[in-house]
Amino acid sequence: MPRISLSQRIFLVVLAVAVVFAIFETAFVQHFFRNYIVEKSSTKVMAIAQRVSHDQDVIAGFGASDPAAVIQPIAEQYRIISETSYVVVFNMDSVRYSHPVADRLGQRFVGGDERASLEGETYISKAVGTLGLSIRAFVPVLDESGHQLGVVSVGLLLQDLDRETRRIGVVLLSVAAVSLGVGLIGALLLSRNIKKIIFGLEPHEIATLLEERNVIISSIKEGIVAIDRDERIILINDNARRLLDINDQVEGRLVTEVIPGTRLPEVMRTGIPHIDEEQVLNRTVIIVNRIPLKSRSETIGAVATFRDLSEIRALAEELTEVRQYTDALRAQHHEYLNKLHVVSGLLQLGKHDDAVRFIVKTVSVQQKVFDILRTRVREPDIAALLLAKINEAQEANIELELSERSLLPTLKTEAVPSLVTIIGNLVQNAIEALQPLGRSGKRILVECFIAGGRFIVRVEDNGDGLDPQVRGHLFERGFTSKSAGGNMGIGLSLVQMHTTMLGGMIDVSEDHGVVVTVTLDCSMVLGTQECGSEYPEETA
Structure with missing residues (x-):
């Protein structure tokens, strides 16, 4: 099986992350928006129901010889203006005086969730009526003496809300698709840039080079100590540890703390190498070479190699x-x-x-x-x-x-x-x-x-x-x-x-x-x- 290159891996990972993120983002936003619509719709139907229940013409209609003839036109006007699914007014026997479908006037209210409203309660519920599942508000209708005449129920069908939610979902999916496209282009550019930074090498090639480097450094008889531009140790091999009598982990520490009197910082600052200098280290004569490390004419550190001259x-x-x-x-x-x-x-x-x-x-x-x-x-x-x-x-x-x-x-x-x-x-x-x-x-x-x-x-x-x-x-x-x-x-x-x-x-x-x-x-x-x-x- 052919090995997948680093750029391909980066592209696939970014693609997978972008797709998963787009899916979850769309689902989350759609769910959040639906809940928002339901909450706003509940507030809306309650406000409309309360307004209808206080309408004096509606209250007066309960005392007419034909209440439906008086209340139906008023209720329909409220329904059309408020863009709700229905405005139903019914008496204490649950007989409708208004309904979007005129044939259902005079019939009993359907749903079973109206009982509490007949006892004077105001609330919002979700139930299946003759038009389908809806969110509806129940508000009692009272006369001037506070006697309950009936109930106003204003509702919005959930299928209408779902239709709006799906419309928003389509918009979100379009935005997600555009974002995904931008992400894929970014992933492609990122993978190419990373590939360039690591000199076109693949991870397994880098691992091989690192292993070879460690083996070579360990096999060298000379001690090696390298520092970065912050004068912190980035490399110290086993022979250097032996000659310097160092057992602790010193990578990342200031070289002056680990090797007092070292001249590596001086070499890094001046850029002047020190070649074949003899000195005594832990009562052992060593010969030292200190060379600045340069990258594109910029000094990025220094390295010292030293060996025991006893042999x-x-x-x-x-x-x-x-x-x-x-x-x-x-x-x-x-x-x-x-x-x-x-x-x-x-x-x-x-x-x-x-x-x-x-x-x-x-x-x-x-x-x-x-x-x-x-x-x-x-x-x-x-x-x-x-x-x-x-x-x-x-x-x-x-x-x-x-x-x-x-x-x-x-x-x-x-x-x-x-x-x-x-x-x-x-x-x-x-x-x-x-x-x-x-x-x-x-x-x-x-x-x-x-x-x-x-x-x-x-x-x-x-x-x-x-x-x-x-x-x-x-x-x-x-x-x-x-x-x-x-x-x-x-x-x-x-x-x-x-x-x-x-x-x-x-x-x-x-x-x-x-x-x-x-x-x-x-x-x-x-x-x-x-x-x-x-x-x-x-x-x-």
């Missing part, structure tokens, strides 16, 4: 660790190759004792580094990072030292990548700050310790300090005081991001160089037991 970051950090190990091996290879050349030269010169002393000194220095890393740094990833940076610094004639009072216990698994990023970037910045300086005695000190329930990382160098113009822009993404391009300028912004994730803060000061102190929430970095073991800060 990407984990992969990048694995690659970073490999690079760090490679750098460490390269630096060690270069350093030991130079030292082997020294040993080889001393041996060739016959200075065996000097060669032995050089070897012992070299081994003792390296052993000291290994001992410090092994005893004070229990996290393998951090130890490997520091070893790589120590060797890199040595290549640049920079002494990188981990203070003997430093302690870095085993970290929470989820905190390791952030600590690698924080320490690695701070040390790398210090190396790059000292490297261009053409002097000896360049030194970097790294400290990690627990104090006051906080985990503190401090990196200080003895360089030339910060340019005042640079200080205010240190943590801006993309800002760098170096001339290199590419990915330069994101190190300290990453440090700030990961510090925020771990509930911490950064302080930058100058003391014969630059001192960067990162204070973290100990409970987010270490276990509760480790946080209870404090190593108070000492004066160097």
